[in-house]
Amino acid sequence: AQSVTQLGSHVSVSEGALVLLRCNYSSSVPPYLFWYVQYPNQGLQLLLKYTSAATLVKGINGFEAEFKKSETSFHLTKPSAHMSDAAEYFCAVSWNSGGYQKVTFGIGTKLQVIP
Amino acid sequence: DAGVIQSPRHEVTEMGQEVTLRCKPISGHDYLFWYRQTMMRGLELLIYFNNNVPIDDSGMPEDRFSAKMPNASFSTLKIQPSEPRDSAVYFCASSLDAGDNEQFFGPGTRLTVL
Numbered sequence: 639a640q641s642v643t644q645l646g647s648h649v650s651v652s653e654g655a656l657v658l659l660r661c662n663y664s665s666s667v668p669p670y671l672f673w674y675v676q677y678p679n680q681g682l683q684l685l686l687k688y689t690s691a692a693t694l695v696k697g698i699n700g701f702e703a704e705f706k707k708s709e710t711s712f713h714l715t716k717p718s719a720h721m722s723d724a725a726e727y728f729c730a731v732s733w734n735s736g737g738y739q740k741v742t743f744g745i746g747t748k749l750q751v752i753p
Numbered sequence: 754d755a756g757v758i759q760s761p762r763h764e765v766t767e768m769g770q771e772v773t774l775r776c777k778p779i780s781g782h783d784y785l786f787w788y789r790q791t792m793m794r795g796l797e798l799l800i801y802f803n804n805n806v807p808i809d810d811s812g813m814p815e816d817r818f819s820a821k822m823p824n825a826s827f828s829t830l831k832i833q834p835s836e837p838r839d840s841a842v843y844f845c846a847s848s849l850d851a852g853d854n855e856q857f858f859g860p861g862t863r864l865t866v867l
Contacts, residue, residue, distance in 0.1 A: 680861075
């Protein structure tokens with residue numbers, strides 16, 4: 639089975655500082671990779687996804703992620719944190735197996751933005 | 754489309770009672786997923802359906818949990834009897850039939866079992 643590992647369940651950054659949330663995956667087949675964001679008391683929503691079209695993926699709200707096959711990583715970055723970025727972020731991997739879609743989510747990283 | 758709809762949004766019940774959570778996926782989506790989210794265990798996949806057929810229920814905690822999808826526009830997750838450790842937020846999500854398609858999540862049902 640494929641898996642994702644998110645390093646750091648809690649990350650704190652100052653407003654205006656770089657945001658870096660780490661995700662490593664293990665996959666024996668070409669993966670599809672996703673970052674989702676969850677704001678308090680809401681469901682998850684898609685930030686961005688990698689589907690092999692381009693290794694650098696740009697998402698909503700100024701976030702981007704780079705797929706690095708050699709490092710099996712898909713880290714999420716944003717140059718300058720905003721207070722509204724405070725949320726929980728989930729990395730996920732999806733793949734086809736036996737004709738069906740399968741997906742696994744990471745444990746999530748809570749981002750705190752300090753004024 | 755209104756997105757994935759879940760009801761109720763909040764449920765408070767007493768231990769031993771039956772609880773039924775409901776989900777309406779986005780029209781045209783082939784996959785439907787049920788998740789449970791707790792502080793201790795994070796986001797857990799309970800079961801998912803493809804074209805109304807259960808594909809993988811290995812995440813269902815025990816026989817007290819059951820899920821059905823009688824048609825393409827409706828699914829239920831039932832807990833009978835409920836226990837305090839079932840307290841969590843339960844999410845329903847749906848997606849199109851392809852590995853590179855995102856899941857669309859509902860707002861969740863916050864279940865509290867006293």
